Amino acid sequence: MMVQQALIANSVHKSFSAPAEESSLAVLENISVIVEQGEIVALVGPSGCGKSTLLNIAAGFEKPDTGEVLFMGNTITGPSPERAVVFQSASLFPWLTVKENIAFGLKTAKVKPKIIEEKCSRFIELVGLAGFENYYPYQLSGGMQQRVALARVLVLEPKMLLMDEPFAALDAQTRLAMQQVLMSISMALKPTILFITHDVEEALILADKVYVMSKLPGTIIRELEVPFARPRPISIIGDPQFSKLKSEILAQLF
Numbered sequence: 001m002m003v004q005q006a007l008i009a010n011s012v013h014k015s016f017s018a019p020a021e022e023s024s025l026a027v028l029e030n031i032s033v034i035v036e037q038g039e040i041v042a043l044v045g046p047s048g049c050g051k052s053t054l055l056n057i058a059a060g061f062e063k064p065d066t067g068e069v070l071f072m073g074n075t076i077t078g079p080s081p082e083r084a085v086v087f088q089s090a091s092l093f094p095w096l097t098v099k100e101n102i103a104f105g106l107k108t109a110k111v112k113p114k115i116i117e118e119k120c121s122r123f124i125e126l127v128g129l130a131g132f133e134n135y136y137p138y139q140l141s142g143g144m145q146q147r148v149a150l151a152r153v154l155v156l157e158p159k160m161l162l163m164d165e166p167f168a169a170l171d172a173q174t175r176l177a178m179q180q181v182l183m184s185i186s187m188a189l190k191p192t193i194l195f196i197t198h199d200v201e202e203a204l205i206l207a208d209k210v211y212v213m214s215k216l217p218g219t220i221i222r223e224l225e226v227p228f229a230r231p232r233p234i235s236i237i238g239d240p241q242f243s244k245l246k247s248e249i250l251a252q253l254f
């Protein structure tokens, strides 16, 4: 079977002009990244190294100065619902319930009510929110809000998810729980994901492949296939090979 490449970044360079200065700030240098279909790829790097900039390019919000970024073989020219973006803050509609938030995109797309109903139930179940359908966002914890944000995007069946530190604002235990939610989603749906994080442990728990970025200007300093089968339980953190990889990568980040 031939594996199709979903996202390809080829020798991407990007700099920004510094505010009120003549000079410019080199942010991304010679970044090459491949995300295959059905693969979860994590990009891990220190804060400010250009991770979000790369994600914004993949999302079509920004353009590279040089190099190319392709999605399913075509140059990315702007944002597309095929490449759904999940951010750190859930930004739900506060006046809509869990179910209404999740149904919103399907309603806008004029999907039949019966199908909306079926899809909503399925994805509410998948993210572990059964029983909370009629809650409003203010009645949910941060982790639950992020579950709604995930379901709201997944229900539209995008070809790829671009996730920019989606769990970074959550407390440590909720973050582990959300990683397990994403793990079960990966078992059920085999989604294609580019996952940005500063958290080495998170990258190793979630990803099939990890790219490690240097400090600014961001370059790829390491690429590794993660050698653990799915599903990966939380206890993987205690595996000696896991600890070894984690400390190796941490050492490279400093």
Ligand SMILES: Nc1ncnc2c1ncn2[C@@H]1O[C@H](COP(=O)(O)OP(=O)(O)O)[C@@H](O)[C@H]1O
Pocket (backbone or CB within 6 Å): 016, 017, 018, 027, 045, 046, 047, 048, 049, 050, 051, 052, 053, 054, 216
């Ligand atoms: N639109 C922009 N204009 C100017 N500078 C920017 C812009 N976006 C990001 N930067 C700069 O690029 C650098 C990397 O930012 P970012 O990609 O957000 O890093 P990360 O997500 O890894 O923390 C930072 O120094 C930031 O100030």
Ligand SMILES: [Mg+2]
Pocket (backbone or CB within 6 Å): 051, 052, 053, 164, 165
């Ligand atoms: Mg960022």
